[in-house]
Amino acid sequence: MEKEHASVKTHCSPELQNKWIEIQDSLKKSLKIEDDFSWKIPTSEVQNLEINTENLDSRAILKYVGGVDVSFSKTDPSIACATLVVLDLNTLQVVYEDFSTVQLDIPYVPGFLAFREAPVLLDLLEKMKKGSLPFYPQILMVDGNGLLHPRGFGLACHLGVLANVPTVGIGKNLHHVDGLNQSRVRQLLEAEGNLSKDVFTLIGDSGSTLGAAIRSTQDALKPIFISVGHRVSLASAIKIVKMSCRFRVPEPIRQADIRSKACLRIHGLS
């Protein structure tokens, strides 16, 4: 009888984890956490109309927002469907979608999600770019964290750096990091005077700003967790996320998730 724990703790060799940590630390040197893009974020409807006399700003307006997600087969947990969608920010309609069904042998290890999911997502992005396909995303929303990560380099950062595209991390659950945990977030949201607030900056014990918890919809009790991925500031990331929310989960991520699962069904998995 092996000395296997009855629990389902995920772990892999310390050697591999050390190697992964080196890669994260190395890639992190290329990380940019301020706005680094040529377009401008749309503000009010009025300003987008050309009746505005201040036409000195010739930058393009953000229009194409991407979203990526990976779903897994319940029958064979190693089979995954990775999905890339691009939405028109004005209509929140999908203008592009692509899938890749693959076998993933690398396990999910907290803190190392990128080593499992980034490769296939990168393939989808590179395929779109090399094919000169239209609607290549000006910014990409990723199902996972960015700076809100044990070493400040989650999947959103990882993908952003390798694809050299602006990214924002979207977590549906809090990754406990730097002293941040559910009870502290709960305490933030329920604090007197914060009942009507919808954005809560997340500052760790170290004093650094790791991201923000936001109530994306009025009726959403449970927040989502936004963090900087690459080439975008937290303030800009929050603005863009707010513009893409019809429901709690921002539409690019939500559509990627829905279509990813539909893709598995069509292929007889599910």
Place this chain on the structure above:
DNA sequence: GCGACAG
């Protein structure tokens, strides 16, 4: 040292 821990 042990537990907690995005998807």
Place this chain on the structure above:
DNA sequence: ATCTTGTCGC
């Protein structure tokens, strides 16, 4: 991530 029923909302 995935396993699941009913239920509420648009």
